[in-house]
Amino acid sequence: MKKARLPDGQVLLAHQYKKDEHGAELLCADPDCNAHMGFRREALTHGSLALKSAHFFSKSVKEHITDCNAHEELAIQAKHRKSLVQAIREGKNIVINLNVRLMENFNGVAGALVCQSSTNDVRDYAAVGARNIEDMLDYIETITEKGGDAARAKTRVNYQGKTLPLEDFIIDSKDKFRTLLNSMYLTMQSTPRQIKQHGPDNIHSVQEITDFPRLIRFSATEGSREGRTKALRGTPINIFKKPGQRIVLLQRADTDDKFRQTLRGEVVHLIARPSLHWHEAQRARRELDENNPVVFLDMHWKVVSATQFTPDEKPAPKNAPDKPKQGSLGI
Numbered sequence: 001m002k003k004a005r006l007p008d009g010q011v012l013l014a015h016q017y018k019k020d021e022h023g024a025e026l027l028c029a030d031p032d033c034n035a036h037m038g039f040r041r042e043a044l045t046h047g048s049l050a051l052k053s054a055h056f057f058s059k060s061v062k063e064h065i066t067d068c069n070a071h072e073e074l075a076i077q078a079k080h081r082k083s084l085v086q087a088i089r090e091g092k093n094i095v096i097n098l099n100v101r102l103m104e105n106f107n108g109v110a111g112a113l114v115c116q117s118s119t120n121d122v123r124d125y126a127a128v129g130a131r132n133i134e135d136m137l138d139y140i141e142t143i144t145e146k147g148g149d150a151a152r153a154k155t156r157v158n159y160q161g162k163t164l165p166l167e168d169f170i171i172d173s174k175d176k177f178r179t180l181l182n183s184m185y186l187t188m189q190s191t192p193r194q195i196k197q198h199g200p201d202n203i204h205s206v207q208e209i210t211d212f213p214r215l216i217r218f219s220a221t222e223g224s225r226e227g228r229t230k231a232l233r234g235t236p237i238n239i240f241k242k243p244g245q246r247i248v249l250l251q252r253a254d255t256d257d258k259f260r261q262t263l264r265g266e267v268v269h270l271i272a273r274p275s276l277h278w279h280e281a282q283r284a285r286r287e288l289d290e291n292n293p294v295v296f297l298d299m300h301w302k303v304v305s306a307t308q309f310t311p312d313e314k315p316a317p318k319n320a321p322d323k324p325k326q327g328s329l330g331i
């Protein structure tokens, strides 16, 4: 949204807003609506994507009054939610189309093993489109609230013609990270690496192992700006392979500089494509086989634009104690 209202009633355009001058409290521009708004500065995006201009966003779309006239997208969202609630009530399958631009290369080496190739075999489904992470979180909340686990189990996320169950799409525990890692290693094993040759074919050789996009809760680590690579580092995940051996899964969000500044020290929700460098994944595999007690592995979360992350207002949950468990590759 382009406009928001200050507590004193003044209405501002997004490019006029300055936090130091106007304060952090922002409300919906409609004087009768007291929905809370957030602000996102102008941000460049990777590759050929356009500049995303400064804008205000709803912290929770549901806070807007039914006839709010400031939220230009509210009517469309309300319609989507209504059809979603209707579908849940009828026990239909739900497909959330992920209409977000992500880094290239998805279909090349993505985890074909975990993805269904199309939604055509899912009959009697209702589809909704998520254009950004707020849409996605909003749909998940609605599905959970109105239909519980049963509705969640009937929901799949569709991206570029491949779908994944909602529960696999959300990475919110160590076990989910473990499953993801196993899936990526299975992909690596089943993808023959092209032998290096001179000539144009060389550029097609596989440099990374990737997988279906995921929704993760990312905790940006304080102070990583000083690091050599200037990557946005997240809290590492410890995965125990067996007693006396663990994998330290380093989290790294590959984002634009501006997002790195914004995210410093914050907890955010992120939609991103996970990726491992081929050489690094091989090296870690070898170190595991050699029984190294600690094996580091760098997970890259490929983030393209501001539509793919959003601040998380909730306090961080306490970490559950680690329990060694056997995955498909024993990790």
Ligand SMILES: [Zn+2]
Residues within 6 Å of the ligand: 028, 029, 030, 033, 034, 035, 063, 064, 065, 068, 069, 070, 071
């Ligand atoms: Zn409103």
